[in-house]
Amino acid sequence: MQLKNLPRFTFKKGIHPPECKSFSEHQAIEVLPTPDIVRIPLLQHIGAPSKVSIKPRAEVAVGDKIADSGGFISAPVHASVSGKTAREGVITLPNGRRVTTVPIKASEEQPLEGDTLKEAFLGGDWSINLDEIDPTSLSTACSEAGIVGMGGAAFPTHVKLMRNEERPVTDLLINGCECEPFLTADHRLMLESPASILAGAKLAAHATGAENITICIEENKMDAVQALADAIGDENIQIKVMLSKYPQGGEKSLVMAALGKAVPTGGLPLDVGVVVMNVGTASSLARMVLRQMPLTHRIVTVTGAGIENPKNLIVPIGTPFQTVIDYCGGIKDNVSRIIAGGPMMGFSVTDLEIPVTKGTSGITVLTHDDIKQANTTACVRCGMCVDTCPLDLVPTKLALAARHKSIDTLKQYSVDACMECGCCAYQCPANIPLVQLIRTGKILKKMSNN
Amino acid sequence: MNVSVASSPHFSNMKQGTRQMMVDVILALIPTIAVSVWIFGWYSILHIGICVLTCSLTELVWKKLAGMPASVSDASGPLTGVILALSLPWSAPIYVSVLGSIFAIAIGKMIFGGLGMNLFNPAMVGRAFVMLSFAGALGASAYVYDGAPADALTQATPLTVARDVATAQEFPGLWPLLIGKTNGSLGETSSLAILLGGIFLCVRRTAAWQIPTGVVLGAVIPAAFFELLGFTAITAFDHLFAGSLLFGAFFIATDPVSSPITPKGKWIFGVGIGILIMILRTFSSYPEGVMFAVLLMNSVVPLLNRWTIPTPVGGSFPEKPNA
Structure with a gap:
């Protein structure tokens, strides 16, 4: 060809x-x-959380189901290492949700x-x-x-x-x-x-x-x-x-x-x-x-100027970020932000104990040079956000409406259509946190419906 | 480990900035300023200097009094000064430049809340103020000075010449209009210099290309009709290159703050300015209409924005009934 x-x-x-x-x-x-220990979250997908199906301190082998699907739009979770489960814990995922985790201490074999x-x-x-x-x-x-x-x-x-x-x-x-x-x-x-x-x-x-x-x-x-x-x-x-x-x-x-x-x-x-x-x-x-392998591992890109040895790794679900980063030689001194995912749609994290989930496509470590250091200025209505929005929205209007808590304007400009890709905020010369404001707007609109 | 947390995206275009946009416009004006200095000499430098200084000072004083961080580092105040200066006749008295600048910044911009908030183009607000207040000092005769050292200064402006059928044959040819060897406001004489800077702005995406394109189309088409009907003594082509049409199209109408935000709105805005310029040039008592055309269209920008809300890809979000 x-x-x-x-x-x-x-x-x-x-x-x-x-x-x-x-x-x-x-x-x-x-x-x-x-890794010595994995902490497997029970909500790694969009939808209802999974329900634990094993007893604490149980011996599990890699691939054993440890939690059942919690509804139609949900998914079960499987052990990613062989070992012994410990008492359930709670962890805050990068997206801010507090979820239950099942820790498994890996055995020798x-x-x-x-x-x-x-x-x-x-x-x-x-x-x-x-x-x-x-x-x-x-x-x-x-x-x-x-x-x-x-x-x-x-x-x-x-x-x-x-x-x-x-x-x-x-x-x-x-x-x-x-x-x-x-x-x-x-x-x-x-x-x-x-x-x-x-x-x-x-x-x-x-x-x-x-x-x-x-x-x-x-x-x-x-x-x-x-x-x-x-x-x-x-x-x-x-x-x-x-x-x-x-x-x-x-x-x-x-x-x-x-x-x-x-x-x-x-x-x-x-x-x-x-x-x-x-x-x-x-x-x-x-x-x-x-x-006959259930989803127990995924490929994670560990990358960025802030990481010593960038790698693409097959990682058991539930492995702490710290373990993955340590294997890649650790973090350099000039680190500025650690992101679960990529820089456009990923979530910044501070706690490296958080686990790799089914959706963690990468761990990106950005340095000070990668992050734009500039103050937010007034919107000059240049329309660059409109010119980049792949969904034909008017991001600056949505952001302004969110700031003013104007639900009608949020509806008029279809706030819920936004997929939060971040093109507008990337391009904005005034450095306005457009995506953050639009997210706020979505929440405001949702609250007003109740 | 000292890490920061923020909402995505964590990447921004490092080359973009509000200040960079303003600096872009000033850079794009360099050819125009150069021609201006060539034709009008020290008058050009004098007016630009006074306007930039007064605009910056006015903004600083206002911000200080209003308790805002006093700074003109976004370069928008000085830019207003440059544009205002370039739209004045070379013979304008110094007090006109000073008063125009103060009015432009204070009433044109700061009173609305500063950068990004103003409805009208500040430079045009300032110019309208001095044009109407000091009509005598700034009328058609202000451009002509018989004893001037440079040739251009002894002629009437091309559009003034064109207004009267008796003098219309004195209308300069294309070449003087392109290189700027005619009389006119400080920054409007050379179409070539304006096009050079204007195209740079459009390529850099600092100016929305829809606006100048709209102005040109909106002016040329009625101009051609008016020419056929005998309302105007010069061709549509002459109208395009004479006066401040191109300067207005590329540097005044494209002010992002006072122009619409949606692509469709930008088209309507541009075409509207073009049509208004031709109506004013042909039927009003002014030889030139750019300033009023821009101000009139500025006033409908909020409406244009509302009328031209784009439909999202995939249609509007379906609102659930009873939700």
Whole structure:
């Protein structure tokens, strides 16, 4: 395939932040040595918290279920190491939610670690025979395996995979854009295990009944495009190369860019017959079916100018940030901010005891040089926020309305449509914390409805 | 370990800043100022100096009295001074520059609450004040000075010439209008210098390209009609390059604070200014209409913003009934 001549797809507006991928994009995926203790939160996804299903001080093996799904939009949780559980604790996740955790003290004997884990996670044979698999069983199996979206939002995957006759799915988009600056976990996965992604994509299409599978990758990862193109061979899977632009990997932007369809405000891609799945999620799906592995580990990019040795690591869910950071040589002195996720949509953290969750795509350590040091000035109404907003909102009006607690204006300017991608605040010359104010506005509007 | 916490995004465009925007405009004005000095000599430097100084001082004093941090470091006050100076005739008395600057900053900007709050373009507010108050000192005759050392200063301004069919053949050709070898306000003579700086501003996205494009389209199309109908003695093309149309389009109308925020609003704003300029030039008693056109359109900006709220991608958010 002539990759250079492939057309480029994109959406309207958006921004071009510095990519900063060079810290970790050439670091092959490594396995983090089994930590002494993991603390597994019972709410790692969007939806209802999971319910503990084991007794305290129980012996568990890696992959054992420790908590059941707490509702339809929820997911169970599995032990990520073998060991003994301790008394439940409480921890504040990066997004500010206080959740119960199940700590597991790792035992000496670990059946799944080191090279064994890496081989099971990335290597081996990923060929599947779809005829042997009942498409309706996949959603249930997915729900049992605790698989949620690995791109960051952690939406339970079984909901996406459920066949719905009223809303047939035509297109499956496999999202390998990874438009967040710094993060390279998806990039490395595409390079090192393209076959697992393809297997997962085929399974997801099988489950949803999607006719077309399209893998979407930004043009700053042409090596990943090549790896996937080689793995696809002559199979009926399409690759679309996207312009490197933020937020290309956002569901709404991606559906618009790849298929020219607008996801209705307040709706899901399903409403226009599309399912979007992150490459990491597809890979987990394949691991579930072919390796009988529930979601117990994920790939985390540890990166930024503030980290000694940036790496891409396979990390057991529940591992404290501190353990991961220590393995990467620790933090430099000029650290300014530690972020769970990437710099555009990630959450800043201060407590390094917080655990890696299913949605933690990276740990980004920024230095003083990375953070703009400037005072907020008055809004000069330049309209740069309007010119960058991929959803065609008027961020400065929303921010002003939030400041003035004007609920009517918030409604008039569709505050709930905002996906908080951060383009407006990135570009704002007056340094106004637009996203923060818009979040406040959403809460104000919600409170006023009660 | 000393880390900070903030709401996302944690990345910002380091090259952007309110001050940088203002500095951009001042940079873009350098060719215009250079031509101005070439044509009008020390008058140009004198007026720019006085206006910048008075504008900055007025802002500092006001902020001090109002208990705000006294600083003009955002460069918006000095910029108002530069624009005001460039819109005055070379012969304007010094007290006109001083009073215009004080009025521009005090009434045009600070009384509304300072940067970002004003409804009208401050420089145009100041200019309107002195133009109406000191009409005698600033009328058409103020531009002409028979004994002036430079050629340009002995001629009437191109648009004044064009108003009368009897003198219309004295209208300068395209070349003098481009390089600026004509009479006029300090900053309006050279279309080439203005285009140079204006395009720089649009490329830098400091100025919204929709506004100057709108002004030009909004002026040229009616001008062509007026020419056909015989209302004006010069061509639409002449109208475009004569007077302060381009200066207004690129440097005055594009003031972000007093122009609309939505792309559609910017189009309407620009086209509206263009049409008003041509109506004023053709039917009013003034040879030039940029200042009043900008001020009139400024006054409808809040309405334009409200009328042109963009529909979000995917439609408006469905409000749940009974929610």
